[in-house]
Amino acid sequence: MSLIAIEGLRKSYGEHEVLKGIDLEVAKGEVVAVIGKSGSGKSTLLRCVNGLEAINGGSITVDGARLAGDEAHLRALRLKVGMIFQQFNLFPHKTAGQNVMLAQQVVKKTGKAAAEAMARRMLDRVGLGEKFGAYPDQLSGGQQQRVAIARALAMEPMALLCDEITSALDPELVGEVLQVVRGLAAEGMTLMMVTHEMAFARDVCSRVVFMHQGRVHEAGPPGEVFANPRTPELQSFLGRVA
Amino acid sequence: MSLIAIEGLRKSYGEHEVLKGIDLEVAKGEVVAVIGKSGSGKSTLLRCVNGLEAINGGSITVDGARLAGDEAHLRALRLKVGMIFQQFNLFPHKTAGQNVMLAQQVVKKTGKAAAEAMARRMLDRVGLGEKFGAYPDQLSGGQQQRVAIARALAMEPMALLCDEITSALDPELVGEVLQVVRGLAAEGMTLMMVTHEMAFARDVCSRVVFMHQGRVHEAGPPGEVFANPRTPELQSFLGRVA
């Protein structure tokens, strides 16, 4: 059974229909790269899966539970699916460690000691064990993004959604974040990631989904999709980015 | 004789010495790429050449005139050397055309008609002839940056300093700006540009300067520098970016 099942998903902003019926299944342990032009609806798709946007049609099912709009269901969903953003969105008034501890303590009511132990473990995992007490603005972009990953991991989600998590980084810092993601993939984490890093997508992902004008235009294993793009849209897209 | 001559340039912020003695000459018509890790002092170097930062030692000579700190000298310098920033820094309360006209009218006391004619010419040159009346927030990032280039060109500088002028752009928009710069280089403009676009540096530049910890660590024609980096620092830098 697939962990995330999206069926006929539609989403409009006012008049403008951004997602025009998306069908997509993500199995446990799969690493899916979502690619496509700016405005094609990649972010919107991820945000819908995380319940950050109310949907206008279709359904999203995560681990067998169908997404509903009420607060309790949303929170249950978000405990299963973590999200990492392009702009890191660390809490500026909390240290790296506190960023990782907060949701555990507030949402899961984990005790302080246990939350701290978990935070240290997760920061170690992203290679930032020694930055526990540093505030976000004392960290480089790459470090901040890794803290954001640790923060999501600490909630022990079943899947992670990553929206262009390296786009706001200086080129030198991209590598360190991708390294962490590579590790997660190797450990079997389910990942759905919007990315512009084609080389990375080719190496690490088990499937590539190309979005175009609010639809899944092409999808398949990276080897196939990159080597033999079937539609002219994907061909032109790959031509431009590569 | 070189257009820009930098000798023993030193610059500190408080205790922290950012430039530790830079020697560099840029001849007329040369296109110099400045590369290096974040924090290595690339921006600071450009800002010193444009007189935006007071220097602590050494000298900068532009077109035979030595840089001094007083207002009159600074203005004279800035008429010879234009600068373009990562964040565009267009004047948000003026249209594209007015952005290009303002300094001509205020600084050079050019008449309105002449300034407008020049503005139209320069906007045409960067491919934005039809955007004369658009306000910056009605333009895409790439278009804004091209207006910034037109604005600098309208002052008819002898050289242009460009500080990561494509870093704030979405990947699809980088190309259009680099195209404009390519054109300028072909027409013989003297350019000194900080960039992370290695492919572009290789193609277009006549010389590459690698900065490391406030010093010029290696320099030479792009063919040599990229193909045979001599120092381990450059090797590692190129390895990471490429």
Place this chain on the structure above:
Amino acid sequence: ADALEDIKSAGIIRVAVPQDFPPFGSVGTDMKPQGYDVDMARLIATRLNVDLALVPVTSANRIPFLQTGKVDLVISSMGKNPERDAVIDFSDAYAPFYNGVFGPEDLAIADASDLSGRTVGVTRGSIEDLELTKIAPADATLKRYEDNNGTISAFLSGQVEAIATGNVVAAAIIAQDPPKKPAMKFLIKNSPCYVGLNENEPALQAAVNEIIAAAKADGALEEIAQQWLGMGLPEGL
């Protein structure tokens, strides 16, 4: 210079009068000052044969007006005490001021010692404030409001149990027929009001005193008292 001469040569006398202390000084429907103090000012001006400029003042600024030479006299139902006398000069008394402690009918107070443990409202800096402060027992609480209006409102809204004020003021409240009527509990003192003037102006002081004496003698002051206080001048003012 001599203040009296200045007044004569200018042909005008500037007098500070209250605007918030009926019946000594308040306003008519045209917002012009009226009251005992105002008529007193008019009397002095007439008898000095000069024009009159009325300057409405409050208890907070009446003395600065005098000290900075912005007015020549302060006629604003002022009482006298040694500290005040050290700073300005006073004329002879020009008006009586019967003040007492007033409270609701059923409040049992017969003299100052009965105020023990009670809360009494009074207008800050007024004659009754000065007097009551002297005679009230230590455990009586005096609440000092900015003006008459505050004192009265405090009484009517029940914020204080009793108030010390002039009998004419109390009469004015009763005339408005409020739910809570102030009844006289005891008389504090008949403490007269004095005209205030700057120090070292003997000529002006003498002239004012002369006018006051003459007005007492010829009944002019009696007339003012009848109009504004509804009673005649007491013996020995």
Place this chain on the structure above:
Amino acid sequence: MTQFTLLDILRNLVFATQWTVILSLVSFIGGGLLGLGLLVLRIGGGRIFAPVVRVYVELFQGTPLLMQLFLAFFGLGLFGIDVPPWLAAAVALILWTAAFLTEIWRGCVEAVPKGQWEASASLGMSYVEQMRHVVLPQALKIAIPPTVGFSVQVVKGTALTSIIGFTELSKAGTVLSNATFQPFTVYGLVALIYFALCFPLSQAARHLERKMNVAHRH
């Protein structure tokens, strides 16, 4: 006792309101002009003038307006300078308003991104030209909502001129309530009139602010 009808009270209050309005306009216009001058000294006045303006602002923002009015009127009188009340009121209110506006506007100038200074410098503009053509026009736009918002404080601040003998709206209220013994009617009306004066101003400020934020997001 003189009897006042409700109409008498209202008529007199409205009449006194004209002083409130005039004083507000004078302080706001005068304070605005002075504030602009002080602003220039504050941000461009170097080591000598900038600290002087800072002390000035601290002094006027750190003491009650009531006391400032008192000292402007009577303090000068002590030195034999006879200031008419309207002049003292105008001077004190203008000085007070200017102190606040200078600070508000300084915040707005500092809110203009540093990049704007650098871009205009790199085009060869002088300090004055940068100010005139690039920074002030942008700062002005940010400054309008808080400035309009502050005008509400000015309107309410004029109430304190009663200490030097002005019978503006709130003093008229006090005087009338002393003459009528009807504090609730009188102060109720006073509150209403103030609200009628101030509410449009604060709404305008809010509207402008919202409009600007929308324009920003554009």
Place this chain on the structure above:
Amino acid sequence: MTYEFDFAWLAGYWPVFARGVAMTIRLILVGGVLGIALGIFCAWGRALGPRWLRPLVALYVELIRNTPFLIQLFFIFFGLPAAGFRLNEVEAASLAMVINLGAYSAEIIRAGIEATPRGQFEAGASLALSPLQTFRHVVLIPALQKIWPALASQVVIVMLGSAVVSQIAVEDLTFAANFAQSRTFRAFEAYFLSTAIYLALAILLRFLLLRLGDLLFPHKRGAR
């Protein structure tokens, strides 16, 4: 004019001034703490609260901001007893200050909340925090930090504005000055003295508030 300043009389009045200063400090302490708390609640109510709460908060804020403090004070002190709710003058003054500062700080804090990047709300939500938890743990502190200097200024303004509470017989610093001058007729000395004390209090209060800000927002120190 040859006015001679004389502060000798003060000897007899310094206890009045000392008590006045203590009262002014007490009022601003109560008014500051509760007023800001009320302001936080109202800012939340107006920016993020349930729909029905928003117009109520708006009404309260507009009523208070557009009428003079003195009038508000009169209504609380003289008016509420008619509704069967009697507060003594100190309670009334404290309540008036809380209500007044509450309205002003609500607007200031709301600006801070609205300046919070959307990403912060979304990060909170995606970590399964409820809206209220997100507000409490994620939004509030950075929002307060952004507007802290403005809030500090407003507290100082309210402290200076508290001078009028002497009109309902609260024995604060202005009362002390008025009381002294009504006995001695030395108005200049009394007002000079109280002005100087107000200035000192204002400077001290602002300083303390900014230090408090440093304590509340330790991450600011790490800023580059």
